[in-house]
Amino acid sequence: MANPVANLFRIPELKEKILFTLLALFVYRVGAHVTAPWIDVVALKEYAGNLGNTAFGIYDMFVGGGLSKATVFALGIMPYISASIMFQLLATVVPSIEKMQKEGEDGRKKLTQYTRYATVILSLFQAYGYAMFLETQVPGAVANPGWGFRLMMILTLCTGAVFVMWLGEQITERGIGNGMSLLIFFSILEGLIPGLFITGQQVANGDIKPFGVVVLLVSMAAVVMGTVAITMAMRKIPVQIPQKVMGRGRIRQGQKSFIPLRVNMAGVMPIIFAQSIMILPATLATFAKNDRIKAFADFFQVFSVPYYIVFTLLIIFFTYFYTAIIYNPVDIAENLKKQGAFVPGVKPGARTAEYIDRVMSRISLPGAIFLAAIAIVPSALERAFGVTSLNRVLGGTGLLIVVGVALDTVQQMQQHLLLRRYDGFMKKGRVKFRGRQQRYI
Numbered sequence: 133m134a135n136p137v138a139n140l141f142r143i144p145e146l147k148e149k150i151l152f153t154l155l156a157l158f159v160y161r162v163g164a165h166v167t168a169p170w171i172d173v174v175a176l177k178e179y180a181g182n183l184g185n186t187a188f189g190i191y192d193m194f195v196g197g198g199l200s201k202a203t204v205f206a207l208g209i210m211p212y213i214s215a216s217i218m219f220q221l222l223a224t225v226v227p228s229i230e231k232m233q234k235e236g237e238d239g240r241k242k243l244t245q246y247t248r249y250a251t252v253i254l255s256l257f258q259a260y261g262y263a264m265f266l267e268t269q270v271p272g273a274v275a276n277p278g279w280g281f282r283l284m285m286i287l288t289l290c291t292g293a294v295f296v297m298w299l300g301e302q303i304t305e306r307g308i309g310n311g312m313s314l315l316i317f318f319s320i321l322e323g324l325i326p327g328l329f330i331t332g333q334q335v336a337n338g339d340i341k342p343f344g345v346v347v348l349l350v351s352m353a354a355v356v357m358g359t360v361a362i363t364m365a366m367r368k369i370p371v372q373i374p375q376k377v378m379g380r381g382r383i384r385q386g387q388k389s390f391i392p393l394r395v396n397m398a399g400v401m402p403i404i405f406a407q408s409i410m411i412l413p414a415t416l417a418t419f420a421k422n423d424r425i426k427a428f429a430d431f432f433q434v435f436s437v438p439y440y441i442v443f444t445l446l447i448i449f450f451t452y453f454y455t456a457i458i459y460n461p462v463d464i465a466e467n468l469k470k471q472g473a474f475v476p477g478v479k480p481g482a483r484t485a486e487y488i489d490r491v492m493s494r495i496s497l498p499g500a501i502f503l504a505a506i507a508i509v510p511s512a513l514e515r516a517f518g519v520t521s522l523n524r525v526l527g528g529t530g531l532l533i534v535v536g537v538a539l540d541t542v543q544q545m546q547q548h549l550l551l552r553r554y555d556g557f558m559k560k561g562r563v564k565f566r567g568r569q570q571r572y573i
Contacts (some may be wrong), residue, residue, distance in 0.1 A: 141403055146308070146548045151272070153307030156299050157318050161206040163200045163295075168288045170281050171202040175272040190411060193530060202266065202273075204292040207258055212297045215250035217244060218311075218399075220305055224457050252290065259289035271539040308548075309541035317494045317537040320530045331519055332532030344517035351513050355506065359535045362502050365395040367495050369488065372474045390475070391464065393492055395499040398454040402500065403507045404444035405454070407529060410439065434511075444504040451500035452493070461488040508534060 141147045167173055177200060192199040195208030223229045232239035263285035267277045274281055296315065303311030334340040368390040410432065416422075417429035432439050465485035474480045478487045510531060 135172065140545060143548065146545070149306065149308040149548075151310065153303050156303050156307060156311075157314065158260050160205065160296065160299055160315055161196070161318065163292065164196050164203050164208075164322075165201070166204050168202050168204055169284055170469070171273045172199055172273050176200065176202055176266070176270055177341065179270045179273070188415070189406060190529075193323075194316055194319060196322040199262070200320075204288055206295055207289050207293040207296075209293075209296050209300055209312050210321060211254040211258060212247065212251045212300070212312060213316075214254055215247045220248060220459060236326065248297065248409065252294060255290040255293040256286060259286040259293075262289065294494065307423055309537070309544055313533075313537045313540065316533055320534055334519075338518060340517065341344065345519065348513055348517045355510055355531065356535060358502070359506060359531060362396050362499065363394075363532075363536055363539060367393045367395065367491060369393060369491060370476055371468065371473050372476055373471065391475075393486065393488075393495060395495050396503065397459055397492070397499070397567055398451050398503075399497065399536060400529060401454045402447045402450035402503055403529050403532065405450040406443055407507075409444050409446060416543065440508055443507065447504045447507060448497070448500040451496055451503060455492065455496055459492065461485040461492065464488055503532075509544055 140150060160537070188199065191210065194210055195206060198206040210299045217231060223233055229243070232243045235242075260282060263282040266273050266285075267281070300311035300315050303309070303314060305311075307314075323567060331340065331345065335342055335345060371389045371391055373387040373389060374571055413425065413429035413432050414434075431441065462485045465481060465488065468484060469480045475484055477485060478484050
């Protein structure tokens, strides 16, 4: 496979998946530029420029600027993501949801259906809140305020959110990669070209020194390489599967395997949770108009020392918290015990669960510290060199999502190529056996 890119389009099935994915993403980006009725985009854009470090600005990053433009896809895929996270958290305290997670395909279908219902409910509340925000906080943004405008926005944004959810599911089923992740991926990358254009203008005007841009790009390349390394890094716990008699003289041979524990098991979620808490004071100060809240928000202003300290501690806390939710060592130990497998030198059952939990706790700390560095270093470098137009793509949250989704999509493409190559090898390996039949060698 000298040219993997060319090979992607030589496989009919993979070619169809890629083209369908690109078409769906094109439809999504077109809808992200269609403005909702009765909105003055100019007034909204002027107001939205001052909300970069608030909840409004963070949400706007995930929907590709749709919120600041009041488009029909302003809510994006975020209601579905919020509903999925909600059910994931509820599974730890609600036995019925946990049972559905363990029921296999049937349980997954039920949980997916409940997630869709929750998405619609969340969209209703978010659309109404956004309509009220436009009426009360953005002067001149709404042409005809009142219940007519609110109902129109609820209908428009909820329909858009449901369509985006359907589009993401279609990409997952008929395209390549995870549809929901790809929608966020392209929403974040949407700001790359305008950011590069603005940065080029700043360099031409002398606002930014070319040397600073070069140093920033080299630093960002190093950060991206580190992100790739930590995303793929894992600790392999060896597992021994003993020989077993299956019946009728069949014997399952003993095997050696391993349990993969990723260093960054929690992904980008700790940064999102920590960032949601850190932007709360600035968000309240923007809308509350209270002097005490403004003073408190100024103390935790972005790029200040208290902000960095609290932000780092929150990321470490949420890394352990979210890892404990999504990864249960007790279930892993029970599954190993049922299969007759064991970790060499460790007793099956509770001791195995304790061992896995101890290893997970140890490798989570460097992963959490790395997440904190990824969340802080790019923003600090951009501020030091005066390059703020690329913060959406090169910020900690956006960078981790872009790298993680890109790696996952590339791995899926490689799997398709590998299966196709193996299938081609098998077909070429057919030989005629004694002139009567064919078989594979």
